[in-house]
Amino acid sequence: MPIKRLQISGVRNLQPLSLTPALGVNFIYGENGSGKSSLLEALYILATGKSFRHHLLKPVIQHDMDECVLFSEIDDNRLGNGRLGVRRSRSGDKAIRLNGEALHSQAEASSWLPVQIIEPNTFKLLSGSPQERRQFIDWGVFHVEHSFLDQWREFKKLLQQRNAVLKKQQPDWLDVWDKGFVKAANAVNESRKAYIERLLPVFQHTLSRLDANLDVELSFYPGWERTSNLIDILHKQRERDLQIGHTQSGPQRAELRIKVDKMNAADILSRGQQKAVVAALKLSQGVLFQQETERSTIYLVDDLASELDEKHRFALCQLLEDLKCQVFITSIEHNSISDHWKPKGCKMFHVEQGHVSDKTPLV
Numbered sequence: 001m002p003i004k005r006l007q008i009s010g011v012r013n014l015q016p017l018s019l020t021p022a023l024g025v026n027f028i029y030g031e032n033g034s035g036k037s038s039l040l041e042a043l044y045i046l047a048t049g050k051s052f053r054h055h056l057l058k059p060v061i062q063h064d065m066d067e068c069v070l071f072s073e074i075d076d077n078r079l080g081n082g083r084l085g086v087r088r089s090r091s092g093d094k095a096i097r098l099n100g101e102a103l104h105s106q107a108e109a110s111s112w113l114p115v116q117i118i119e120p121n122t123f124k125l126l127s128g129s130p131q132e133r134r135q136f137i138d139w140g141v142f143h144v145e146h147s148f149l150d151q152w153r154e155f156k157k158l159l160q161q162r163n164a165v166l167k168k169q170q171p172d173w174l175d176v177w178d179k180g181f182v183k184a185a186n187a188v189n190e191s192r193k194a195y196i197e198r199l200l201p202v203f204q205h206t207l208s209r210l211d212a213n214l215d216v217e218l219s220f221y222p223g224w225e226r227t228s229n230l231i232d233i234l235h236k237q238r239e240r241d242l243q244i245g246h247t248q249s250g251p252q253r254a255e256l257r258i259k260v261d262k263m264n265a266a267d268i269l270s271r272g273q274q275k276a277v278v279a280a281l282k283l284s285q286g287v288l289f290q291q292e293t294e295r296s297t298i299y300l301v302d303d304l305a306s307e308l309d310e311k312h313r314f315a316l317c318q319l320l321e322d323l324k325c326q327v328f329i330t331s332i333e334h335n336s337i338s339d340h341w342k343p344k345g346c347k348m349f350h351v352e353q354g355h356v357s358d359k360t361p362l363v
Ligand SMILES: Nc1ncnc2c1ncn2[C@@H]1O[C@H](COP(=O)(O)OP(=O)(O)OP(=O)(O)O)[C@@H](O)[C@H]1O
Pocket: 011, 012, 013, 014, 030, 031, 032, 033, 034, 035, 036, 037, 038, 039, 059, 060, 061, 062, 063, 332
């Protein structure tokens, strides 16, 4: 799904730009504060509607500008050619257009641009809240099976309705709600569970290539005790649910448990090891996505050097190259990675005070 052309305006310190990236690896280099991460951030916003650095979009919009505008021409081997544009204003307005038509949901735009980010805060996937890991699972399920979004929306609606009944202390209504709730919960759970089962061997293989000494165990917790039916659990927990005013069990409590020697990986691995595990998780999602859809993920790798030693850095680069996907990778020195890693057809872009220039050597 490579991006053939990219236009950005109104993002942080970046001057309006139009790039023709490589369909493979793109090296983006420049000094601290030059705008390298902002370039990745713009791509991420185009693909997901969110920044990976800030929970609000306002700080991303260039000072003195009212909006940012992002545009890409995409060449997808399954979906065909697409022109995807996003406009986000300081006042919160947003517009997304695909091939000239307005889109009403970010999900449709995201389905065109499956993007994964590996950046210095990436280890939060291990140490952050379970929600981070649920989002990780759901990224994979959604991109392989777009109908998952409808399943999830249906479940979320029923969860909100059930919680409203609990808050209003209307236990008689619960029998009515619980049947639908359990049906929707089981549908979400089945999709997630099946996805993790398929991901596990791919993850183990990827991790062994990144670090053969790391022995990490993944297991999926559905959000309730696996040995019991959700309907029985809801009955048992009804009193407590009514007291606290929300539903304690269900896919909203699902978790991907990541353990080393039966302990939480986040509690015992070093930050570098955590980054390697997260990179293996994200790369294995890309591999599985490619196997199951014949499409590929775009990888944004910000500040590869942070936390990873040379051995891990180059193992990661090799895995990215083997995936044959589009990669945007930042570094401070122009040669810190490209001297050792020369993927075919790569391009080099220099960023200086927000100006991006193509410095690909002529061959
Ligand atoms: N809304 C904004 N408008 C204009 N400039 C901004 C805005 N937000 C941040 N900046 C500036 O944009 C610059 C680009 O930052 P960015 O994080 O992209 O740099 P970088 O090249 O990735 O740096 P580093 O190597 O230190 O990570 C910074 O100098 C920052 O002060």
